[in-house]
Amino acid sequence: MISIQIQSAGYQQDKNIIQNIEFTIPKGHIVGLIGGNGAGKSTTIQTIMETIPHSRHKCELTSYGYVPERPILYDYMTLWEHIHLLIQSNGQDKAQLEKRAMELCKVFRLESKLQEYPINFSKGMQQKVMLILAFAPKYDFYILDEPFMGLDPQAIRRLLTLIGDYKQQHASFLISTHALDTAEKLCDSFVCLHEGKMIRLGTLEELQGQSSRTLLEIFDDLIEGVENAPL
Ligand SMILES: Nc1ncnc2c1ncn2[C@@H]1O[C@H](COP(=O)(O)OP(=O)(O)OP(=O)(O)O)[C@@H](O)[C@H]1O
Numbered sequence: 473m474i475s476i477q478i479q480s481a482g483y484q485q486d487k488n489i490i491q492n493i494e495f496t497i498p499k500g501h502i503v504g505l506i507g508g509n510g511a512g513k514s515t516t517i518q519t520i521m522e523t524i525p526h527s528r529h530k531c532e533l534t535s536y537g538y539v540p541e542r543p544i545l546y547d548y549m550t551l552w553e554h555i556h557l558l559i560q561s562n563g564q565d566k567a568q569l570e571k572r573a574m575e576l577c578k579v580f581r582l583e584s585k586l587q588e589y590p591i592n593f594s595k596g597m598q599q600k601v602m603l604i605l606a607f608a609p610k611y612d613f614y615i616l617d618e619p620f621m622g623l624d625p626q627a628i629r630r631l632l633t634l635i636g637d638y639k640q641q642h643a644s645f646l647i648s649t650h651a652l653d654t655a656e657k658l659c660d661s662f663v664c665l666h667e668g669k670m671i672r673l674g675t676l677e678e679l680q681g682q683s684s685r686t687l688l689e690i691f692d693d694l695i696e697g698v699e700n701a702p703l
Pocket residue numbers: 483489507508509510511512513514515516
């Protein structure tokens with residue numbers, strides 16, 4: 473079980489972007505982090521990863537896989553050189569890492585591009601490179617910031633299968649996404665953010681209450697409720 477407790481965090485001293493965000497991620501569970509543009513999803517992820525300049529939080533993580541919101545690639549390295557760098561720098565078994573990275577290149581149809589430069593790839597292809605590098609090592613926990621962004625429908629289906637396989641092997645996930653129809657089917661529970669605060673937390677059934685609303689409808693209602701609440 474991973475416990476996330478964030479009292480406050482921000483990019484400048486005394487300017488909190490997020491506040492009072494607390495939730496747990498049980499082993500083998502997928503938690504969806506949802507919220508509109510600027511709600512604080514990436515800031516929450518940066519805080520969990522301890523890459524935010526100012527924060528009061530308690531999240532005890534060891535190692536984890538991470539897919540950033542925007543691809544981070546080296547200009548002068550081929551796809552194979554990116555994979556090679558991962559193999560050399562990650563402490564896990566090198567033969568296993570190479571085997572899985574090559575399998576993932578096949579899954580995401582990049583096996584013929586190993587000697588090409590990802591910096592020249594399309595947006596979706598660059599996203600696939602980040603997925604290959606994050607999923608080649610085996611971790612207990614993966615943080616995926618907008619993992620579906622730019623992917624074609626076939627790649628989304630393949631990523632969903634991959635996440636399902638790792639979950640079966642008891643990996644936990646925190647996934648930030650705007651793809652609420654996908655999240656509704658994929659995630660075990662949801663953390664709903666609005667203006668840096670956690671406005672709801674729960675499973676789809678808990679969020680639905682007596683209704684049969686979709687996640688998108690629930691989220692719309694939540695935002696409307698918060699924005700129309702008396703001061
Ligand atoms: N590096 C930064 N320096 C200062 N402020 C930042 C920085 N990154 C984000 N912010 C601010 O923090 C707030 C939350 O942004 P964040 O990126 O966490 O939102 P998000 O929910 O991930 O949004 P989106 O869905 O648009 O990616 C926004 O007001 C944004 O302007």
